[in-house]
Amino acid sequence: GDIAKLTTKIDQAAARSTSLKADVVELQNELATLAKTQSEMDTIRTETHADYVQAKKDLELGLAGVRKALSVLRDYFAMKNEKAEEAFLQGGAGQPAAPAMFDKAGGAASSIVGILEQVESDFAKSLATEETEESDAADIYEKVTQENKISAASKEQDVKYKVKESTELDK
Numbered sequence: 001g002d003i004a005k006l007t008t009k010i011d012q013a014a015a016r017s018t019s020l021k022a023d024v025v026e027l028q029n030e031l032a033t034l035a036k037t038q039s040e041m042d043t044i045r046t047e048t049h050a051d052y053v054q055a056k057k058d059l060e061l062g063l064a065g066v067r068k069a070l071s072v073l074r075d076y077f078a079m080k081n082e083k084a085e086e087a088f089l090q091g092g093a094g095q096p097a098a099p100a101m102f103d104k105a106g107g108a109a110s111s112i113v114g115i116l117e118q119v120e121s122d123f124a125k126s127l128a129t130e131e132t133e134e135s136d137a138a139d140i141y142e143k144v145t146q147e148n149k150i151s152a153a154s155k156e157q158d159v160k161y162k163v164k165e166s167t168e169l170d171k
Contacts, residue, residue: 013169013170014169014170016165016166016169017165017166017169017170020162020163020165020166020169021162021166023158023162024159024162024163024166027155027158027159027162028159030155031152031155031156031159034148034151034152034155035152037148038145038148041141041144041145045137045138045141048134048137049134049137049138052130052133052134052137055130056127056130056131056134059123059126059127059130060127062123063120063123063124063127066116066119066120066123067120069116070113070116070117070120073112073113073116074113077113
């Protein structure tokens with residue numbers, strides 16, 4: 001009877017040890033998959049961040065250029081209008097009628113400036129969108145990375161304890 005009890009106990013321990021070893025193999029496979037996934041995420045994150053940095057640089061340069069062009073054009077048309085107004089007030093010979101001169105300069109100025117203001121708005125909107133998307137991507141990456149670290153630590157502890165228990169059962 002004692003031999004039967006001990007044999008049953010040994011068989012149960014062997015079965016439990018085999019089950020634990022299978023669990024360890026499964027956990028190690030999950031850890032390898034998790035490490036591979038994290039590595040791929042790191043690579044993608046690095047690439048998307050580099051793309052963001054370049055896009056931000058390009059958008060900021062474009063925005064600065066448009067703002068400079070707007071400033072130059074506003075100054076130019078303001079100066080042109082002042083000269084035309086002075087000529088009109090002085091009654092210069094051969095000068096076109098003031099309203100026609102003001103209309104031409106004003107129409108061209110408002111048209112060009114309007115287009116550039118729209119371009120400026122588009123650049124600013126694109127820049128804000130890029131910054132928002134980058135911030136969101138960084139937040140998601142950090143969250144998933146943290147979850148992966150927690151999961152990996154948990155699985156590593158499971159592996160450690162299951163290996164220890166199966167070793168004790170094998171003895």
